[in-house]
Amino acid sequence: MSESTKGSVHPAQKRYPDELKQRAVRMVLQTMEETGERQGVIGRIARQLGIGTESLRSWVHQAEVDSGRRPGVPTEERRRIAALEKENRELRRANEILRAASAYFAAAELDRRFR
DSSP states (O other), rough: OHHHHHHHOOOGGGGHHHHHHHHHHHHHHHHHHHHHTTTTTHHHHHHTTTTHHHHHHHHHHHHHHTTSSSSSSSHHHHHHHHHHHHHHHHHHHHHHHHHHHHHHHHHHHHHTTTT
């Protein structure tokens, strides 16, 4: 491993505190509102705060969706869908287990009857 990559963290692995995310989004939205420009605002603020431009862009996008300024799936709805999908996976797994157990016991019952 080279010296330049030893201590570096891949940007996708970096976790930002919620307070920083909220502050950064607030700064972007406020700057856009005050100046009326959208071009370059996210990149400029991302550099000032030392965060990834694409991370900030996605946070701002989601904040605009959550506030109704932009079409899309709000955060709460995403969480609800994820929870329902998880529950669905668990129920499917439980059904598979029950089917297998039912088939096993049915076969055992038939085997017992024929003896």
